[in-house]
Each structure stands twice: as C-alpha cells, then as structure tokens.
Amino acid sequence: MKPLYQYFFRGLITFLPVALTVYVLYLFIVWVESAAMWLIRPFIGDFYLPGLGIVLGAALIMGLGFLISQPVTARLLSWIELPFTNLPVVKSIYSSLKSFADYFSPHKQEAQQQVVVLRMPGNEMAIVGLVTRQSMEGLPPELAALEHVAVYLPMGYMIGGYTVFVPRSWTTPIDMSVEEAMRSSLLAWMSSNRSPETGPRSGP
Numbered sequence: 001m002k003p004l005y006q007y008f009f010r011g012l013i014t015f016l017p018v019a020l021t022v023y024v025l026y027l028f029i030v031w032v033e034s035a036a037m038w039l040i041r042p043f044i045g046d047f048y049l050p051g052l053g054i055v056l057g058a059a060l061i062m063g064l065g066f067l068i069s070q071p072v073t074a075r076l077l078s079w080i081e082l083p084f085t086n087l088p089v090v091k092s093i094y095s096s097l098k099s100f101a102d103y104f105s106p107h108k109q110e111a112q113q114q115v116v117v118l119r120m121p122g123n124e125m126a127i128v129g130l131v132t133r134q135s136m137e138g139l140p141p142e143l144a145a146l147e148h149v150a151v152y153l154p155m156g157y158m159i160g161g162y163t164v165f166v167p168r169s170w171t172t173p174i175d176m177s178v179e180e181a182m183r184s185s186l187l188a189w190m191s192s193n194r195s196p197e198t199g200p201r202s203g204p
Helices: 002-044 052-068 071-080 082-086 088-103 178-186
Strands: 114-119 126-133 148-154 161-167 171-173
Touching (some): 002 052, 114 148, 114 178
Antiparallel strands (some): 126 148, 148 161
16 A cells, blocks of 8 residues: 555655646736737727737736836836835735845846855855845944945745845855745755655555
8 A cells, every 4th residue: 555655645746746837827818818808899899809919918917017217207117106105014015025026137136146155164054045135335323334245145935034234254255046046945955855765665
C-alpha cells in the first residue's frame, strides 16, 4: 500500500500546480473577454470573434502605458490619484501597493533591483533579501546620517516581510533576479531535487 500512497501524492503534487495555474488563467481570460466585449458591444453589435476581447484588452493596456509615459498624462494621473493618496486608510493601502509595484517596474535601474545575501559579522547565518534603497538620503535625519542600505527580507508562505537597515558591507550581491528570489522565498527555498541519501526509503 505504501507505493500506491506515494504514487497518489506524487501525482497530486504534480497535478495541482498545473490545474490551479490553468484555472486562474481561465478565470482571467474570461474576465478580460467579458469586460472588453462589454465595452465594444455598442460598436460591433452581435459580431464576435474568439480572442477578440483579449486582443483589445492587451491593446488598451499598451495604450494606457503609452499615455502614462507622456508628461501631460502623467500630471493628469497625479490629479486622479489625489483621492487615493489623501484618504487616511485608502492612502496606506494604495501607497503600499503602488510602491511595491513600482519596485518591479522595468524603468527602475538594475542596481536598485538587487538580490543580496545578508550576513552579520561574526554570525554564520545568511539571509537572502532585496535591496530596496541604496541610500538613506531623503529619510529623517536619524536615518539619513547612516551609511546603510535598506534590505527587504521576504517571508515564506505568506505576503509580508521585514525591512532592515544595515551597513553595505554586510551585503553580498548574488546572480539572481528579483522574481526568482521572491518565488524561492515564497516557497521557503524548498528544493525539488532529492539525493539518494536523503530521499525517502521504501523499506521498513
């Protein structure tokens, strides 16, 4: 019975990520199709071509990106953002989400999006983090006077983490993208490879 039990869970672990990914993509595609067709239905009537909603949705997003890149539209967006950046509770949520999204945006300098290993002198423990601020300039005087960098330490299995201010000498850049580091941290750096010595035994 033990081999059957192992086969079942190995199959389940293989199937679930694929099934959930496909399901989430399906929900997203259905939502985009419905929203896009709702917008263009008054212009095209009953005409429908599968995938038309997705194409139009992608075109609208690209058009929005182009408009936001223009100085005049950027100023207009800052006015639209006023309610979100001034209401007490909404301000905290919106600012946090926007800052987090901006960190991963392509226009950021590569040096700012840096994955590092954090080691405290005299301590063998190492932590992987993301450099979010290369300089303390612009922060309160107590922090601005420090020759530190800000390092975000993501937590596994949940959205959250800690930001620490440490001397630059404590950090060592590693050859890993921000996306890879976040994905590995979310899964607690679990390895999918098992060596023969450490793998589960089938015997008693």
